[in-house]
Amino acid sequence: MSSNIFSILLSIVFTILCIQTVEAQDSPPEITKDRAQVVKDLLSSNSQKSRQAVEYIRANKDPIWLKELAPLLDTQEGTSRQIVTMLVLGVFPEDSLSFFANVAKSPSRYSREAAMYGLARVMKPGVEKELIQGLRDSDEKVRNAALRGIQLLCRPDGGRLFTALLNSDSPPFPPPHPAFEALQIALQNHENFEPKDSWKGVWHEVSTRTTIRSIQDKFLTNLSDESQRTILQRVFQSASPWASKPLIEDSLVYDFSMVNVVAGSSKEIHIDATPEEINRTRFLGYDIDRAVHLRMAVDLWLQAPQLYTKKIEVVDDEIIIHLNLKGSPYLHAGVGLLNISYWESRVSNGLEAQVVFDVNTGKWLREQVISDKNNQVWNTVCSDWISGNPELPGKITIEMPQGQVGARLYPLTFRAFFDRQGKQWHLTKATMHEQITDESGSTSQQLRALAELKLTVTKEKQKPDHSGQGSKGKSPKE
Structure with a gap:
């Protein structure tokens, strides 16, 4: 079913992107279909059923769907978790932070792991608190997912960034994630960098110069000699x-x-x-x-x-x-x-x-x-x-x-x-x-x-005093 699932995923991505451009309805139709059947169709190997389920949930946009979607994250099957994550982000962006924060408290390791990846894609302040909390999870895979979530939060769009680097008249590059600055402060104050081997793999992609200097100062303070x-x-x-x-x-x-x-x-x-x-x-x-x-x-x-x-x-x-x-x-x-x-x-x-x-x-x-x-x-x-x-x-x-x-x-x-x-x-x-x-x-x-x-x-015509440490805009080029 893997090839079918992949086509489903692409269809859902396309559907969500298209749907989001459609003007919201003043009075969305009532939910008349059996929700359990819609949810079942969502993960169907039949791409048409899956697409229709997405369209139905979008047309009947009601937070009650979130209660139906949350249990679907309790699976080891990655594609199902991706579908649910993308659906929540695309259809319920205003509820996405609370949704994934609640899932992060689930007794299921699979759900908590999925929540970490979902949180990294939520473009809201406060996400960093949930990811930092995920670093303290009892399960190693959840902790690693939190680290990867932090990495994703910090990672810029490589394609757009390369375009900006290669062209002096490129359009403004989008600012960092809204939680970026708060995350850096949290990293500066973080005490338990265990397991070190996991942190090593992502540290160079999540730390700013300011955070590095703070870590260096703490390292010196802790030296007994x-x-x-x-x-x-x-x-x-x-x-x-x-x-x-x-x-x-x-x-x-x-x-x-x-x-x-x-x-x-x-x-x-x-x-x-x-x-x-x-x-x-x-x-x-x-x-x-x-x-x-x-x-x-x-x-x-x-x-x-x-x-x-x-x-x-x-x-x-x-x-x-x-x-x-x-x-x-x-x-x-x-x-x-x-x-x-x-x-x-x-x-x-x-x-x-x-x-x-x-x-x-x-x-x-x-x-x-x-x-x-x-x-x-x-x-x-x-x-x-x-x-x-x-x-x-x-x-x-x-x-x-x-x-x-x-x-x-x-x-x-x-x-x-x-x-x-x-x-x-x-x-x-x-x-x-x-x-x-x-x-x-x-x-x-x-x-x-x-x-x-x-x-x-x-020389820059205008230069922000924060020198790129998570600034809200892009310095103009000459």
């Missing part, structure tokens, strides 16, 4: 301008070109992004200021020290942070921009990492990642810094002995070069090389992909 606290204050301060979702004050306008040397293909992309768009794009896992695909262990730790820190030790002039990477997003480095990439390498088998900073300056120096088989799978060095106030990384080199590109593994070296224009730190060039060993055992590096970036920084 005062000397370590002082050093890590310098670390967080040094990394603030280039990591941990840094604030961008000006629009970014640049031309990005990349070449796949092996395939002989190339791509040129023009970016015209406001600070608001740049910040919103970070919730999709992309950093417009870095341009290339680059997520390192240092990024994971700086954004969520409360999730990753295993041990801290000071050795001579270095402070070493030992990380537990179990459950974390994959590390990646490669030539690419947004959802387009050439030779992007992913490392998903990292188990532990060591991230090293300078004790005196707080500057990030290097990191290495060990796999579950005790092999070094990622070795990164920041070998050059751009002078000024603040100092910024100038060259990052990443060695991946078994970097995964597609389904194959390659010995790869990724290099990214950065510069500063005004206050803006930005990429200038990136390369990906493969290490080739010939029959004699000699090795050489062969270029596989190359990217270059030409930047223009433009």
